[in-house]
Amino acid sequence: MYRYEDLTWPEVNDAVEAGKIPVLPVGSIEQHGHHLPLKTDWLCATAVCEEAVKRNQDLLLLMPTVFYGYTRHVMDFPGTINIQYNHFIEYCLDITKSLAYHGFKKLILVNGHGSNGPLVEMVGRRTNLETDAVCAVLDWWSLTTVDPQFNARWRESVFPGGTGHACEIETSMLLHLDPERVRKEKAVNEIVKFNAAKSKFQWVDLVAAGPVHIVEWTSSYTESGVSGEAMKAAAEKGKLILEESARQLGAFAREFASRPAYKRQDHHKRPPTFPLPQ
DSSP: OOBGGGOOHHHHHHHHHTTOEEEEEEOOBOOBTTTBOTTHHHHHHHHHHHHHHHHTTTTEEEOOOBOOBOOGGGTTSTTOBBOOHHHHHHHHHHHHHHHHHHTOOEEEEEEOSGGGHHHHHHHHHHHHHHSSOEEEEEEGGGGGGSSTTTGGGTOOSOTTTSSSBSSHHHHHHHHHHOGGGOOGGGOOEEOOHHHHTTOSSSOEETTEEOSOOOOOOGGGTOSSSOBEEGGGOOHHHHHHHHHHHHHHHHHHHHHHHTOOOOOOOOOOSSOOSSOOOO
8 A cells, every 4th residue: 555544544654664655646726727627736745746656666755745836926816826925835744743743763855836936845844844754855856857868858938937836837738637628729829028028037937946935926917827838738648747746756765765864963061941932
């Protein structure tokens, strides 16, 4: 069994003793243009995690997905569900702390929604500082950049800006994972306003970004809700992307499993006289 929720409590003890690493997909429920369903983010993250876990069942456990995320900036588009940033952090942190309490000392969080990124990173950071576990955090699409030649094998959209949101990558993934839910005839290409301006400072692509970040209301820079070239998507591309992402996640997990535990060192000459400030 590779799903955490299918285990009994004695089997959880066995998983801890075996050194298994829980993998937690984190997504959102939000608009993805006229052609993709609201579930796109959590579905992609879950699919990558599940495929990686299936391939590495001796090492990994698949956690139930966190379906909702921080999407306040997208609320001008109907259907989007927003979880306040502080609630989101605390909710995810409760999960990681519970796992650490039960004995899992290495954890992986796989994010599927861009604006969750800094919050998921904070969850990982706080897990590492507030427990004796080590939590690694990543965006699933970043796994496509580990092999510098991979994206050149399938990508046809412009760079930067051809991938971003409901774009070539996400639409390809959905065409592979759930083609019946893709309204392909409604897909459009839309390069968002700040990418079209061709600034060397503020630009964004799903696999890269400029040095300056300005997070505004999504409706202020895209009419359709798309950021990128959705019309260049294909199911065959989605299959390649899923398999590569899962392969690289498994490779990282193997490396992470053998990573030594680096010990904290207190360099105060005199021990502090009260607990570490929160």
